[in-house]
Amino acid sequence: MTQLQLAEVAGIGVAAVHNLEQGRGTLTSLWAALGALGYEVRGRSLVVGPLGLSLAALRKRRGVSRRALACMLGVSRTTLATLEAGGPGRLETLEMYGAAVGAGLYLAPVDATFGFFIAAGNSSVHHGWETPPELVAALESVFGRFDLDPCAASTDANRARVKARIRLTIHDNGLAVPWRGLVFVNPPYGRQIGSWIAKCAEEGASNAVVVGLVPARTDTRWWHRHIAGAADVFMLRGRLKFGDGTMPAPFPSAVVVWGASAMQVARLGPALLGAWHVPAAKNIPG
Numbered sequence: 001m002t003q004l005q006l007a008e009v010a011g012i013g014v015a016a017v018h019n020l021e022q023g024r025g026t027l028t029s030l031w032a033a034l035g036a037l038g039y040e041v042r043g044r045s046l047v048v049g050p051l052g053l054s055l056a057a058l059r060k061r062r063g064v065s066r067r068a069l070a071c072m073l074g075v076s077r078t079t080l081a082t083l084e085a086g087g088p089g090r091l092e093t094l095e096m097y098g099a100a101v102g103a104g105l106y107l108a109p110v111d112a113t114f115g116f117f118i119a120a121g122n123s124s125v126h127h128g129w130e131t132p133p134e135l136v137a138a139l140e141s142v143f144g145r146f147d148l149d150p151c152a153a154s155t156d157a158n159r160a161r162v163k164a165r166i167r168l169t170i171h172d173n174g175l176a177v178p179w180r181g182l183v184f185v186n187p188p189y190g191r192q193i194g195s196w197i198a199k200c201a202e203e204g205a206s207n208a209v210v211v212g213l214v215p216a217r218t219d220t221r222w223w224h225r226h227i228a229g230a231a232d233v234f235m236l237r238g239r240l241k242f243g244d245g246t247m248p249a250p251f252p253s254a255v256v257v258w259g260a261s262a263m264q265v266a267r268l269g270p271a272l273l274g275a276w277h278v279p280a281a282k283n284i285p286g
Contacts, residue, residue, distance in 0.1 A: 001037075010036040020091065027089045034107070041094075044104030045172050056084040058101050062155060068165055072100060072147055072181055099178035102150075102168040131161045131186050131213055132240055138271045139184065139211060139255070142264060146211075147181030150174025151188070151196075162186075179203040185212040194222035201226035204258020211260075216252040232257045232265050234275040 003021075007014045010032040019025035020033055034040055046054040059069060066084075070077045073096045083089045083097060098105040130153055140146075145163060151174060152167035154160050160167055162184050168174040175195060183203065187196035197214065204210040216235060217223055227233060234255040242249055255272060257265065269277050 006033060006036060023091065023095070025091050027083075027091060027094060030091050030094075038110055039107045040110050041105055042108050043098060044106065044176070045101075046103055050086055052084045052086040055097060055101065055103060058103055059084075062101055062166055064101065064165055069097070069100060072165060073097065095178075096180070100148075100166060100180055102166065102172040102174065102177045104173065104176055130242060131184075132242060133161060135213065135240065135255075136161055138273070139268075142267045142271050143182055143209075143211065145182075146184040148179055148183045148208075149185070150177070150179065150183065151186050175199055179208045179210065181208060183208045183210045185210060187212065187214065189215060194220070197222045197226045200256070200258055201230055204231065208258075209260050209264070210258040212256045212258075214254055214256055215249075216254040227256055229281040230258070232260065232268075232280045233278040234268060234272050235278065236272065236275050 001009070003014050003017045007017045010017070010029075012029045012032050016025055016029040017033060020030055030041075041051055043051075043054065043058070045058055047057060048054075059066070066077050066080050070080050073080075073093070075093060075096075079089065079093060080097065083093060095105070097103075145165065147164060148166045148168070149160070149162045149164035150168045150172075152160055152162065152164070152169050155167050155169060164184060168177070175192075179199075185196065185200055187193050187200075193214070197212070200210045200212050214227075218228075234257075236253045236255065239249050239251070240253045255268070255275065257268065260268075265277075265279075269275060
């Protein structure tokens, strides 16, 4: 279809079709256009049912209040309540909402069967590699509460080491959703780590401040592509004790920060007790 043909079938203006294809516009226009195409919006982490109610159910399952989510997204609680009730709204708000709660929104033909999705493993699912609590405390003393942990071991706030507002687990595939706000990442330490580090760099350059706890593997391709010169690196002294803290890690670790302000970077060094700071290229004097 051309834009004009779709507009005629959907009963909306050509400008509305153009806006939708640019990622903006009203949900009323979106539903009309998708109806004309025989498609609908679904989510990999959503239950089957009306989209707004499914999003609300996922938000509650994450343990996030409407007030907290509205603050994170920079919209009003009324706007979110209207969206959850299936009322009018903006495509931009739907996309932000879906990304923030890890809904995994996608388009599917209305007659397609619902797929079953399972994400690739997250490092912190293996509790032996959970972030040491003293390091979490040091990071939170600088950054405050994190908005997102895409590699959480649990959605249970009582069990989670990092008390992020949104916690995505192995079932949510944090790699597949956009990140927003202040993000903490303790990524998988296996073959997938390169993909996670690339995601950290990408999101840190756009919508997020990303703080990563990573093994200091300075000989790897992902380190040279996405960390060296591109991020502020704090090489931690000694070996961290992960999990229950009984055994030190068999490798050195680093805290890597993408997209932080100069003030946050300046405060992080003293908080990390003598860590060696290797600044990003943009922060090197001269």
